[in-house]
Amino acid sequence: DAGVIQSPRHEVTEMGQEVTLRCKPISGHDYLFWYRQTMMRGLELLIYFNNNVPIDDSGMPEDRFSAKMPNASFSTLKIQPSEPRDSAVYFCATRTSGAKNIQYFGAGTRLSVL
Amino acid sequence: DAKTTQPTSMDCAEGRAANLPCNHSTISGNEYVYWYRQIHSQGPQYIIHGLKNNETNEMASLIITEDRKSSTLILPHATLRDTAVYYCIVIDTGNQFYFGTGTSLTVIP
Numbered sequence: 001d002a003g004v005i006q007s008p009r010h011e012v013t014e015m016g017q018e019v020t021l022r023c024k025p026i027s028g029h030d031y032l033f034w035y036r037q038t039m040m041r042g043l044e045l046l047i048y049f050n051n052n053v054p055i056d057d058s059g060m061p062e063d064r065f066s067a068k069m070p071n072a073s074f075s076t077l078k079i080q081p082s083e084p085r086d087s088a089v090y091f092c093a094t095r096t097s098g099a100k101n102i103q104y105f106g107a108g109t110r111l112s113v114l
Numbered sequence: 115d116a117k118t119t120q121p122t123s124m125d126c127a128e129g130r131a132a133n134l135p136c137n138h139s140t141i142s143g144n145e146y147v148y149w150y151r152q153i154h155s156q157g158p159q160y161i162i163h164g165l166k167n168n169e170t171n172e173m174a175s176l177i178i179t180e181d182r183k184s185s186t187l188i189l190p191h192a193t194l195r196d197t198a199v200y201y202c203i204v205i206d207t208g209n210q211f212y213f214g215t216g217t218s219l220t221v222i223p
Contacts (some may be wrong), residue, residue: 004157031209033209042213042214042215043158043213045209045210045211048209055209056209056210091157091158093157093158100163101146101148101163101205101207101208101209102148102160102163103158103160103211104160105157105158105159106157107156107157108155108156108157
């Protein structure tokens with residue numbers, strides 16, 4: 001398996017623009033997580049899905065952030081409108097529902113909002 | 115919430131064992147200890163986990179004290195590629211991983 005695939009790897013945009021980050025989970029993994037990493041706050045869980053359904057979005061910073069998982073093979077994290085403080089590395093991770101709580105992370109998307 | 119305490123940074127000579135400590139004095143009976151690492155510019159990578167017994171895999175060994183209040187991750191023969199931030203995480207079967215600040219391990223040639 002190719003692992004968790006995120007795109008794009010790097011994104012540079014201007015304040016006010018819409019940004020969409022994408023994630024393709026490992027086949028057969030029914031949990032999907034979105035994290036944000038910054039120097040100030042470290043690695044934070046934003047939202048996670050189970051069987052394509054959002055379970056906990058308490059980490060989503062504000063209404064400008066939204067996440068969807070239309071099917072088992074694809075998820076998006078959207079920021080609209082983007083702000084400079086959204087600059088961070090965004091990671092997607094997935095895992096199976098088995099006993100081992102092991103999350104597999106993608107390579108991340110480095111977002112810069114100018 | 116921070117359930118673990120780790121040293122901010124450590125150095126280790128290449129080829130020697132790296133012993134990374136973690137304190138988790140408030141761990142409850144159904145909580146596991148997980149270790150992940152993050153090499154610069156990459157996503158976190160699972161290393162090992164355990165509940166009560168010591169564990170070993172191809173990457174590392176995990177030693178958990180009998181009272182489960184602390185643990186040590188051991189990289190038996192550290193290489194330069196092991197330079198990374200190492201995170202100790204305590205969690206039950208839930209999904210709220212709290213990564214904290216971890217230990218920045220530098221392997222020195």
